Amino acid sequence: MPCTVVVGAQWGDEGKGKIVDALSAEADAVARYQGGPNAGHSVIYQGQTIVLHLIPSGILQPGRRCLIGNGVVVDLAKLREEADHLESLGIDVRGRLGVSPAAHLILPYHLAADRAAEIGPGAIGTTGRGIGFAYRDKASRVGLRLGDLFDPEDFRERAARNLRRLQCEFPESEDLQKMTVDGMLDGLRELAAWVEPLQADVSAELHDLLARGRRVLLEGAQGTMLDLDHGTYPFVTSSPASAAGAPLGVGLGPRVVDRVIGVAKAYATRVGNGPFPTEMPEQEAAHLREAGEEYGATTGRPRRCGWLDLPALRYAARINGLDQLVITKLDVLDGFEEIRVAEEYELSGRGVASFPSSARALEACRPRWKTFPGWRAPTSEVRKWEDLPEAARAYLEWIEKKVSVRITTVSVGAAREAEIRRDTNAR
Numbered sequence: 001m002p003c004t005v006v007v008g009a010q011w012g013d014e015g016k017g018k019i020v021d022a023l024s025a026e027a028d029a030v031a032r033y034q035g036g037p038n039a040g041h042s043v044i045y046q047g048q049t050i051v052l053h054l055i056p057s058g059i060l061q062p063g064r065r066c067l068i069g070n071g072v073v074v075d076l077a078k079l080r081e082e083a084d085h086l087e088s089l090g091i092d093v094r095g096r097l098g099v100s101p102a103a104h105l106i107l108p109y110h111l112a113a114d115r116a117a118e119i120g121p122g123a124i125g126t127t128g129r130g131i132g133f134a135y136r137d138k139a140s141r142v143g144l145r146l147g148d149l150f151d152p153e154d155f156r157e158r159a160a161r162n163l164r165r166l167q168c169e170f171p172e173s174e175d176l177q178k179m180t181v182d183g184m185l186d187g188l189r190e191l192a193a194w195v196e197p198l199q200a201d202v203s204a205e206l207h208d209l210l211a212r213g214r215r216v217l218l219e220g221a222q223g224t225m226l227d228l229d230h231g232t233y234p235f236v237t238s239s240p241a242s243a244a245g246a247p248l249g250v251g252l253g254p255r256v257v258d259r260v261i262g263v264a265k266a267y268a269t270r271v272g273n274g275p276f277p278t279e280m281p282e283q284e285a286a287h288l289r290e291a292g293e294e295y296g297a298t299t300g301r302p303r304r305c306g307w308l309d310l311p312a313l314r315y316a317a318r319i320n321g322l323d324q325l326v327i328t329k330l331d332v333l334d335g336f337e338e339i340r341v342a343e344e345y346e347l348s349g350r351g352v353a354s355f356p357s358s359a360r361a362l363e364a365c366r367p368r369w370k371t372f373p374g375w376r377a378p379t380s381e382v383r384k385w386e387d388l389p390e391a392a393r394a395y396l397e398w399i400e401k402k403v404s405v406r407i408t409t410v411s412v413g414a415a416r417e418a419e420i421r422r423d424t425n426a427r
């Protein structure tokens with residue numbers, strides 16, 4: 001499959017990092033297409049957990065070209081920090097990483113504005129990484145792109161204008177009021193010199209690789225339910241997290257995509273505010289949170305926990321055109337006596353036929369539950385589909401039947417080898 005997209009089929013944190021890491025072993029290049037350092041893709045590498053925020057998870061496989069596309073918003077300080085950390089572990093980053101000069105920059109005023117906007121009613125529960133404000137500038141056509149760093153006069157003028165605008169918008173933000181454009185540029189100078197040689201024509205590179213029959217992996221961040229258009233707006237991130245965003249965010253046409261893999265947990269989690277129909281009462285959630293170590297990889301926030309939401313997963317299958325499904329963290333459910341799934345939603349006692357397009361409508365929906373007996377047996381050492389407990393298989397087979405997408409891989413632990421590949425040639 002020359003061009004594969006890996007996408008989150010829930011609210012992010014599905015375990016995409018591990019899946020991309022595994023798929024990268026058979027890819028020539030891996031590219032991020034949207035989002036920014038709000039992402040936190042955890043991969044176990046030589047026994048330690050590495051959390052990647054901006055650099056594609058393919059970096060942990062030697063020799064892979066890793067690209068950051070035009071659709072990503074880049075915080076250079078964070079990128080540098082991440083690259084330095086990986087290099088300190090002996091991983092070659094500078095020889096393999098390329099960044100599109102068309103990627104927009106997250107600047108210090110975006111971080112301060114994100115913090116200020118999150119105070120009071122209407123808070124989204126963002127990661128505080130300046131994402132929404134960087135994308136807002138992009139859509140308003142006042143954003144500064146990575147390539148703009150190398151025209152310092154023009155950069156200075158536009159950055160000063162943007163800073164003034166935000167200072168007027170948030171007079172109560174001390175951070176914004178005391179910020180100066182000169183201070184900001186001082187902080188950027190060294191980073192600009194560092195990133196200059198990493199600039200790459202991501203679109204042309206990927207196009208050429210595909211034309212030569214090479215394999216490319218496009219790595220999604222966040223998840224479908226956080227997609228700016230198709231998620232639970234306004235409780236979403238500010239980028240196209242679903243598969244359609246992939247070619248757009250790296251500069252390719254939609255027809256290059258051969259395969260779309262959706263990643264979903266065997267249950268559901270969400271961080272931040274917004275509707276979450278299958279959310280558990282806190283006591284139950286606390287149990288799952290501990291079992292699944294459900295704390296944000298970027299912010300450390302405890303994740304909200306719930307059961308699998310089938311209407312949302314079916315919706316994600318449609319929005320992304322999923323070809324395959326990967327189910328992660330099955331082992332986290334090993335100890336549960338029973339497992340619940342929202343089979344559909346109801347509103348005022350009647351079934352809801354189509355997925356609600358507004359957060360308020362979704363908030364009003366109640367799940368119609370289906371209960372499965374738990375398998376109460378460890379699955380973390382299982383490596384073959386046939387060796388899974390019967391009850392676990394029944395649960396998975398029911399999911400794939402209802403979603404009409406084949407489950408090709410099941411992950412049963414954080415380590416690379418902790419997975420069940422259902423079809424040996426699935427990849």
Ligand code: IMP
Nearest residue numbers: 012038039125126127131236237271272
């Ligand atoms: P932002 O992307 O930081 O603006 O946050 C918007 C919403 O998306 C908030 O609910 C965040 O918690 C959520 N979010 C952003 N990035 C991630 C992620 O990588 N995993 C899970 N949730 C995320």
